[in-house]
Amino acid sequence: MADNLTLLQGARRFDMGALAEIYDTFSPAIYRYAMRLLGDTDVAEECVAETFSRFLMALKNGKGPREHLQAYLYRIAHNWITDVYRRKPPPSIPLNTEIPSESEIEPPNLLTQELKRQSVRDALALLTPDQRQVIVLKYLEGMDHSEIAMVINKPVGAVKAIQHRGMQALRRLLCSEEGDYS
Amino acid sequence: MTHLDNNIENRIKILLEGLKEITPRDTQSVAQSRARFLAQAELIAQELQSKESPESNWLKNRLIDWMKVIQNTNQRKDRKPMITTLVSFLITMAMILGSAGATVFAAQGSTPDDPLYQVKMLSEELQLKLAFKEQTQLKLALKFADNRGEEIATLVEESQPIPAEVQVRMQQQNEFALQLAAGMEGAAMHQALEQIRTALQQQERMMAQLQAAHPEEPIMEQIRLRIQEQLRLVEMGLSDPQGFLVQIRTRSQIRNEIQQGIPGEPPDPGSGGNGNGQGQPPAEPPQGANGTGPGPQGPQVDPGSGNGTGPGPVETAPPPVPPGDNGNGPGQPPEDPGSGNGDSGQGQPPEDPGSGNGDNGQGQPPEDPGSGNGDNGQGQSSSPSTPSGSGNGDSGDGGNSNGNGR
Numbered sequence: 001m002a003d004n005l006t007l008l009q010g011a012r013r014f015d016m017g018a019l020a021e022i023y024d025t026f027s028p029a030i031y032r033y034a035m036r037l038l039g040d041t042d043v044a045e046e047c048v049a050e051t052f053s054r055f056l057m058a059l060k061n062g063k064g065p066r067e068h069l070q071a072y073l074y075r076i077a078h079n080w081i082t083d084v085y086r087r088k089p090p091p092s093i094p095l096n097t098e099i100p101s102e103s104e105i106e107p108p109n110l111l112t113q114e115l116k117r118q119s120v121r122d123a124l125a126l127l128t129p130d131q132r133q134v135i136v137l138k139y140l141e142g143m144d145h146s147e148i149a150m151v152i153n154k155p156v157g158a159v160k161a162i163q164h165r166g167m168q169a170l171r172r173l174l175c176s177e178e179g180d181y182s
Numbered sequence: 183m184t185h186l187d188n189n190i191e192n193r194i195k196i197l198l199e200g201l202k203e204i205t206p207r208d209t210q211s212v213a214q215s216r217a218r219f220l221a222q223a224e225l226i227a228q229e230l231q232s233k234e235s236p237e238s239n240w241l242k243n244r245l246i247d248w249m250k251v252i253q254n255t256n257q258r259k260d261r262k263p264m265i266t267t268l269v270s271f272l273i274t275m276a277m278i279l280g281s282a283g284a285t286v287f288a289a290q291g292s293t294p295d296d297p298l299y300q301v302k303m304l305s306e307e308l309q310l311k312l313a314f315k316e317q318t319q320l321k322l323a324l325k326f327a328d329n330r331g332e333e334i335a336t337l338v339e340e341s342q343p344i345p346a347e348v349q350v351r352m353q354q355q356n357e358f359a360l361q362l363a364a365g366m367e368g369a370a371m372h373q374a375l376e377q378i379r380t381a382l383q384q385q386e387r388m389m390a391q392l393q394a395a396h397p398e399e400p401i402m403e404q405i406r407l408r409i410q411e412q413l414r415l416v417e418m419g420l421s422d423p424q425g426f427l428v429q430i431r432t433r434s435q436i437r438n439e440i441q442q443g444i445p446g447e448p449p450d451p452g453s454g455g456n457g458n459g460q461g462q463p464p465a466e467p468p469q470g471a472n473g474t475g476p477g478p479q480g481p482q483v484d485p486g487s488g489n490g491t492g493p494g495p496v497e498t499a500p501p502p503v504p505p506g507d508n509g510n511g512p513g514q515p516p517e518d519p520g521s522g523n524g525d526s527g528q529g530q531p532p533e534d535p536g537s538g539n540g541d542n543g544q545g546q547p548p549e550d551p552g553s554g555n556g557d558n559g560q561g562q563s564s565s566p567s568t569p570s571g572s573g574n575g576d577s578g579d580g581g582n583s584n585g586n587g588r
Contacts, residue, residue, distance in 0.1 A: 014227035016220060023219050028207065035204040045211050052219045060226045113200065120197045139198040170194050 004069045011059055023052060026070060029141070030077045036140050037081050037132070039121050047084075051076045071150040074137070078151070082129045123173040131166030134159055293336050294345050303351075320362045320374055324381040327355035331385045334405065338392050344401055352405070356382065356412050357433075363419065364430040371423065379416045385409050 007025075010018025027048050034047035054076050058064035065072035124132050133152055137143045145163075149156045286305045289298035306326050313319045330352035337344050356378070363374035386409045393402035419426030 014223060014230065016223060016227075019223045020216070020220060023216050027212070027215070031207050032204055036201040041205055041208070041211075045207075045215060049215050049218060052215075053222060056219070056223055056226055060230065116197070117200050117203075120201055135198070139195055140201055167191055167194060171190050174194060174197065175190065 005067060008065060008067070008069055012064070014059070019056075022069065026073050027052065029070070030073055033074065033077055033136065033141060034081060037121065037124065037136060038084065039118060043084065047077055047080050050080050054080075068150045071147070074141075074151045075153070078129070078133045082132075085125050085129075088125075120174070123170055126173055127166055127169050130154075130162050131169060134162045135166040135170070138163055293333050293342075294348050295337070295342060316362050316366060317370075317374075320359050320377065323355045323359040323362065324378065327352050327359070327385065328381065330355065331388050335388060335392055338396050338399055338402070344399075349401070349405055349408075352385075353408050353412075356385075356409070360412065360415060360419075360430060361434060364427050372420065375416050375419045375426075379413065379420070382409050382413045382416060386413065 007018050007022050011022055030051050031044050031048050034044035035041065038044055038047070051073055055064060055073060124135065127135065130152060134148055137148045137151060138145075143151070145156045145159050148159045152159065152162075154162075285298070285301060289296075289301035289305065292298040292302050306322075306329075310319060310322050310326075313322055330348050333348055334344055334352070336342075337348075359374075359378050359381070363371050363378060366374050386406055389402050389406045389409065393399065393406065396402065415426060415429060418429065
């Protein structure tokens with residue numbers, strides 16, 4: 001954290017070294033986050049560029065993060081992705097895909113894998129922004145509840161509740177018949 | 183959470199895990215994106231530096247300092263008297279300056295009989311002194327001369343006497359414009375002369391209209407003659423710039439000589455009196471110095487009576503002293519030829535005998551020998567071959583000039 005604070009202080013002075021280090025440190029994570037949600041390299045790169053551009057504009061206006069730089073960058077990226085979701089039409093295909101068995105998770109070919117990934121992305125797209133963000137940060141980015149709480153600016157208890165509702169929604173979206181799992 | 187829930191959650195987690203596998207980021211895209219980010223940062227940094235330059239910070243810092251002072255004084259009661267004094271001083275200064283400005287503004291419409299007229303004159307002089315560019319000075323001089331013309335018109339319309347000061351100032355301001363034009367070069371001088379010509383023509387038209395409407399005012403004719411003389415100089419400047427420069431230089435020299443020779447004093451004891459003073463009989467005919475002394479052929483009874491026009495070789499411009507200093511007593515002795523008691527006597531050279539211009543006087547050429555106009559005077563020459571001073575008295579301070587040469 002001390003390193004991040006030092007970087008932030010440098011960034012506020014528009015020290016090019018500090019800004020370059022911030023980009024090198026955090027842009028891969030933002031790219032991964034966008035890529036996992038959007039599944040498109042170009043859009044993910046655009047997300048990274050827009051996130052860091054907004055970060056610079058915030059610094060220029062004397063705003064921006066005081067300490068939690070990573071959480072701040074995730075928040076910007078999340079808002080940008082939410083806007084993308086809003087602009088995009090929602091998935092038209094009814095998500096009645098049965099959740100596959102564990103044996104089926106090892107696909108014989110890449111195309112099948114990609115189709116499954118797209119199904120999961122479509123399901124995520126149908127969650128509320130908070131649910132989607134919490135689910136992704138928790139299960140894809142590996143953050144704990146306190147870290148997620150910093151990203152979404154909500155208490156840990158609220159994060160847990162959002163996570164629970166998100167998982168319930170995914171369950172409804174991905175599992176046509178609960179009885180399949182009995 | 184039931185076993186079923188755990189099972190489903192595990193399955194969802196496994197599905198989500200599938201999203202972890204992403205296409206590796208293209209290194210070229212990374213480099214480009216990074217370069218764009220840093221370029222944008224550089225631009226913003228430069229923009230912020232320019233905003234934080236000392237010049238832009240100066241005002242901001244001053245404002246902040248003032249805010250601190252005000253804040254501190256509000257917090258510290260012991261400074262209140264000092265602030266009260268400061269505020270009082272500022273308010274007083276604002277009132278003084280504001281009232282002075284209001285006075286000057288109010289004076290702009292005053293006429294010579296108003297108490298504020300001197301304020302108007304002072305403000306005009308100040309404007310002229312503060313104008314550094316010759317073009318600005320020229321415009322101001324012509325504008326002020328126009329102002330004098332309007333004042334004369336106002337006074338004539340109201341049947342008020344026209345102080346000599348107004349006429350003198352009008353002529354001086356036109357003369358000043360001519361000098362400014364003479365100091366310019368080439369096209370600038372030509373342009374300035376065009377401006378002066380336009381202004382003089384306008385003044386002349388105004389005076390002609392006034393004269394037509396009020397033929398009982400003889401002064402209008404004199405003013406017109408002055409303007410016409412200056413118009414002739416302008417025409418000369420447009421057609422023969424060198425001759426114009428010589429004329430202006432000569433007029434300026436003579437004016438200086440008069441100022442130096444008679445610093446603030448009239449050349450004769452009759453200053454301040456009427457223009458009907460008695461001149462000394464001229465010892466020599468061409469030197470009917472002050473005016474309208476008759477030529478040698480003229481009557482010797484009252485030679486040199488009147489003022490202004492002597493047969494000096496050149497015109498004498500009005501001295502800058504008040505008109506009262508140009509009083510007209512007895513004519514000048516021959517030792518002071520051409521200088522006059524006239525406001526601006528102008529004598530003609532002997533080659534142009536009989537013509538002589540006093541302050542307002544203008545002798546006639548030999549074809550019309552001896553006729554001349556003084557302020558209110560007229561001289562006549564008995565002989566075309568000899569110059570006859572034309573009676574040209576300028577009004578003394580409070581006096582009237584009615585010099586009549588004979």
